[in-house]
Amino acid sequence: MEGVRDTRAPRPRTPGAIVIPLYNEERNVARVVREIRGAGIDWDILAVDDGSTDATREVLRDLPVTPISHPINLGYGAAVQTGLRHAVSRGYETVVLMDGDGQHDPAQVAVLLSALDAGADIAIGSRFLGDGAGYRIPLLRRAGIGFFSALAALLGGTRIRDVTSGFQAMRKPVADFLAEEYPVDFPDAEVIIALGLKKFRIAEVATRFRIREHGTSMYANPARAFYYPFKSVLASFIVLLRLIREKK
Amino acid sequence: MSLHAKLIITAVSLANGLFVLEMLRKRRLTESYSLLWFLVIAAILCATWMERFLLSVTKFFGAVVPVSALTLLSLVFVLIMLIFFSMKISRLEWRIKELAQQVALRDAGEPAGDDR
Numbered sequence: 299m300e301g302v303r304d305t306r307a308p309r310p311r312t313p314g315a316i317v318i319p320l321y322n323e324e325r326n327v328a329r330v331v332r333e334i335r336g337a338g339i340d341w342d343i344l345a346v347d348d349g350s351t352d353a354t355r356e357v358l359r360d361l362p363v364t365p366i367s368h369p370i371n372l373g374y375g376a377a378v379q380t381g382l383r384h385a386v387s388r389g390y391e392t393v394v395l396m397d398g399d400g401q402h403d404p405a406q407v408a409v410l411l412s413a414l415d416a417g418a419d420i421a422i423g424s425r426f427l428g429d430g431a432g433y434r435i436p437l438l439r440r441a442g443i444g445f446f447s448a449l450a451a452l453l454g455g456t457r458i459r460d461v462t463s464g465f466q467a468m469r470k471p472v473a474d475f476l477a478e479e480y481p482v483d484f485p486d487a488e489v490i491i492a493l494g495l496k497k498f499r500i501a502e503v504a505t506r507f508r509i510r511e512h513g514t515s516m517y518a519n520p521a522r523a524f525y526y527p528f529k530s531v532l533a534s535f536i537v538l539l540r541l542i543r544e545k546k
Numbered sequence: 547m548s549l550h551a552k553l554i555i556t557a558v559s560l561a562n563g564l565f566v567l568e569m570l571r572k573r574r575l576t577e578s579y580s581l582l583w584f585l586v587i588a589a590i591l592c593a594t595w596m597e598r599f600l601l602s603v604t605k606f607f608g609a610v611v612p613v614s615a616l617t618l619l620s621l622v623f624v625l626i627m628l629i630f631f632s633m634k635i636s637r638l639e640w641r642i643k644e645l646a647q648q649v650a651l652r653d654a655g656e657p658a659g660d661d662r
Contacts, residue, residue, distance in 0.1 A: 346650070366654040368646050380647045384654060482643055 312341040314392035316407075317381030318363075319346050319374055319464075323398040324353040330400050331361045337404040344384050345398070348377035372482060378464075379480040386470070386477045393473045395466045402465040406505040410467035418501035420472045420493060422458055423465030428504025442527055446487035449531070453538050454487075454494025458502045461487045465505055472498055481533060484526060488533040495541045547600070547612045555594045555616070559587045586623065593619070 316334060320327055331343060343363040347355050349371035358365040366384055368377065378395060385393045394410065396402045406423060413421035425435070426443075435443070443462055451457040464485075468476070472493065479492060493500055566583045569575040593600050593616055604615040 349646075364654060366650050368650045370642075370646050372643050372646055376643050376647065380650055383647065384651055387651075482639075 310342065310388045310390050313390065314394065315342045315344050315385045315388070315390040316394045316396055317344045317346065317378065317385060318396050318398045319348060319377035319381060320350060320354050320358075320398040321348040321371065321374070321377070322350045322352045322354060324350070324357050326400045327354060327357055327398050328361060330396070330398055330404075331363060333400075334396075334404040334407075335362070337407065339404060339407055341394070342388075342390070344381045346377040346381040346384075348372055348374070373484070374464075375481040375483050375485050378485065379477060379482075382473050382477040382480070386473050390473070391470050393468050393470075395464055395468075397464050401508050403506050403508060406465070407467065409503055409505055410465070413501040413503045414467055414469060416501070417499060419498040420466060420468040421501045421503055422460065422463050422490075423505030423507075424458075424460040424463060424502045425505075425507045426459040427502060445527075446530060446534075449534055450487040450490040450494065453534055454491035456490060456494040456500050458490050458500060460502065461490050465507070483529070486526065486530040486533070488530060488537045491534050492537045492541065495538070547594070547597075551613060552594050556591060559590050559594075563587045590616070590620070 316339065318327070318330065323330075327345065331345075334343060343361075345358050345361070345363040345365050347358060347365065347367040349368045351371075355365070355367050358367075364384070366380055368380065372380075381395075382393060392411070392414065394407055396404070396407075402423065410421040410423055443460065446461045447457065447459050450461050462484075475493070475496060475498070476489070481488060490500065563584065566575065566580050566587075570577065570580045593603070600612045600615065603619070604610075604612045607615050607618055609615040609618065
């Protein structure tokens with residue numbers, strides 16, 4: 299969607315932006331925004347409401363954020379992509395992705411940004427490294443993440459333990475790439491594989507995660523929990539095939 | 547194939563044709579898709595009444611009776627149509643996603659984009 303980008307857009311107010319995809323987060327989003335400001339981050343916040351059926355959209359109007367609202371529910375990945383597209387068109391040099399359910403601690407953004415300063419193109423906050431290792435994940439899901447981590451390492455050449463982490467910071471070239479290539483429903487190993495094959499420098503850093511206080515995780519839906527592993531395996535191989543074909 | 551079977555296949559095909567016409571009249575089907583279905587109905591009728599053609603198809607597939615060959619052909623056609631419609635739905639899903647994102651970005655103060 300290159301045409302969406304506005305070459306006449308004014309320079310962004312801040313060097314970076316925080317993208318928060320939201321779906322039915324009326325009870326969490328205000329706290330998340332408050333915490334971001336409380337952590338001393340004055341970057342623009344791009345809050346993407348993915349067609350929520352609760353009052354998320356109304357709540358956003360009273361918050362110091364740029365609200366972007368999907369007219370219909372498209373999926374987590376599409377919400378992230380919309381935020382990235384907006385960020386790219388506005389010319390932000392750095393983009394941070396954070397979930398709107400309060401699981402990501404804004405105080406940890408500095409840890410991600412340090413990894414970028416150290417030379418990474420994208421830094422992924424991990425639940426499985428350092429102090430974050432205490433974060434409890436059901437055994438089956440943990441096994442699934444382990445499998446996709448191995449798959450990403452095999453196909454993309456980069457070993458990332460927490461391939462499903464949505465807590466990320468990225469430089470503009472990565473945001474540019476992901477604004478075009480991003481899974482609609484839920485990003486998984488295929489994104490790591492694509493980034494690895496594109497030779498972006500990926501860093502995984504230990505970050506603290508918290509338990510969500512309100513609402514339910516997408517994995518609480520058994521049908522989705524069953525569907526995503528199959529979809530992710532297929533998507534991973536398709537990413538590989540596409541990039542191999544591009545190189546030819 | 548017995549005359550009885552031929553008449554039943556013909557009746558079902560014609561009923562299907564009338565149904566497609568009715569859907570077309572009610573604007574629940576576009577001309578392009580209805581044309582496809584009319585072609586299929588015509589093909590089934592030809593296969594039913596052109597004995598020699600159907601016998602050679604039956605022989606080609608190694609089927610015992612012509613009705614089996616006709617059923618197999620229908621099944622292949624249905625499979626092709628399912629794949630075709632899956633592709634169409636995927637394409638429509640992608641377009642809806644792009645459209646919804648563009649609407650969201652436009653409302654957020656961004657200029658209009660393309661509509662690939």
